[in-house]
Amino acid sequence: MSETYRLTGDDTFTVWGRTITDLADGDIITVTADNNIASSVVGKNGNMIIAKDEQGKKCTITLRLLKGSGDDKFILNYYKTYEIDSALFILGNGSFSKRLGDGQGNVVYDTRYLKAIHFTRPPYDATSNVNGATDQAVTVYTMQAIVDRTIG
Secondary structure: OOOOEEEEEEEEEEEOOOOOOOOOOOOEEEEOOOOEEEEEEOOHOOHHHEEEEEHEEEEEEEEEOOOHHHHHHHHHHHHHHHHHHHHOOOOEEEEEEEEEOOOOOOEEEEEEEEEEEEEEEEOOOOOOOOOOHHHHHEEEEEEEEEEEEEOO
16 A cells, blocks of 8 residues: 655745735635535436536635735735725736645645635724734735636
């Protein structure tokens, strides 16, 4: 029986032509599928109807940045454009690429290509905590996009 290993590191997130590096702690970037890619029902005599659901291509992106950093200011400028006049907003394109090693010197990239990136929540949450909670120095951006995954 052969064993398989995966070593991770050096993930890259790019949006609006900029590689984002001012990342916070914990899950700094998540890309989550929002919906199923198909629906199905079982009908009379056990017949099954399956319908592709294009909503399955949509994902939610959560990005945790250091508050006040260069990347926070960069993303906030796009958010402000969206908030002021959504018709003038430039939809984002980008990618999230996870670099994976096999323990024998070989590397593959697990990449999500993102298009039509737009904001779904305002980045206005704030807190002050005297116990030293680190989240008070983090800005959270929530966006949605159409996603496509490749491995290579």
